[in-house]
Each structure stands twice: as structure tokens, then as C-alpha cells.
């Protein structure tokens with residue numbers, strides 16, 4: 001499944017960040033998903049808990065921030081694209097073949113879990 005492999009790669013990246021910070025676990029993470037990426041946020045959050053099992057991200061809360069698409073219209077400059085209309089300026093319909101934002105999939109924030117002292 002597409003979203004499961006995405007969840008796994010996010011977990012990889014997040015685990016790396018945890019290691020760099022000397023943290024054992026994360027309690028939450030936020031990812032930014034472009035509206036024009038092929039990722040379905042609901043499917044990603046649904047796949048995450050299973051994928052996180054046995055990793056430092058197990059039990060962490062996943063939040064997805066959706067990033068709207070931004071194109072560049074020759075007349076209107078930067079415009080927020082309407083997914084239902086395709087890569088066109090919503091004002092004048094001119095093609096905006098270049099996505100300036102909206103196709104990203106990136107880790108935005110990790111909340112490190114407080115070390116559980118009773119566990120030590």
C-alpha cells in the first residue's frame with residue numbers, strides 16, 4: 001500500500017531525528033502533505049499506528065497539515081490552485097505548469113516524549 005510505505009519512510013526520518021537528539025521516543029509528529037501530492041492524509045494517518053509498532057514512534061500522534069497548491073500565473077503571479085480545476089490560474093484560467101508549493105511530503109515537527117523516569 002502506497003501510504004504504508006510513506007508512513008514507513010516518515011518513521012525512518014523521524015527515528016533519525018530522535019537519535020540525533022538523544023531522545024528515545026516521540027509523542028507526536030506533524031507532517032506537511034501537499035494537496036497535489038498523491039498522498040491521501042486519511043490513509044496516511046490510518047496506516048501510521050500499525051507501521052509505527054516496534055519503532056520509537058509507537059504510540060505517537062500523527063497530525064497531517066495539508067498544504068494547498070501554489071502555481072505561478074503570468075498575469076496574477078502566485079495563485080492558490082484549485083485541485084478540481086487542474087494546473088490553471090483560478091482567476092483567468094492560464095496554465096500554471098510549475099507548482100511552487102503543494103506537492104511536498106515532509107516532516108514538519110516532532111514532539112519528543114519526556115523520558116519516563118520510572119522506566120529507567
Ligand SMILES: [Zn+2]
Pocket residue numbers: 073074075076077089090091092093094
Ligand atoms: Zn491568472
